Amino acid sequence: MHWNTKIINPQDLINISRGDDKIIHKYLLQFQELIPQRIESLKENLKAEDRKQVRQLLHQMSPQIQFFGLIELVKPIRRLELDYETMSLEDLNTLVQTVITKLNLALNDVSLTLKENF
Incomplete structure (x- = not known):
């Protein structure tokens, strides 16, 4: 399988699926x-x-984010989970926009991987 990715690290996905292309395909489509x-x-x-x-949405997404190797999002999400009540609205907006931007880039990676391999 060809992984032409810029933001996702497929290693956990490959390990958990034991390299089974059908399982990888299922997880990519689900994402x-x-x-x-x-x-x-x-x-x-x-x-x-x-x-x-x-906070709840980011918490729910956290396992999938880690599963797809989006490690740089773990710290900001953890910060938000702890400080969501006290952080300024500006900081909250900035943090969430960063997460959304990275998720959109990850979606591009997933789409490209699906297009090139399935």
């Missing part, structure tokens, strides 16, 4: 299906200034 919906939910809750829901 491609779920992440856009979650990005939209993040944007809506951020706009509504619903800190608790933003």
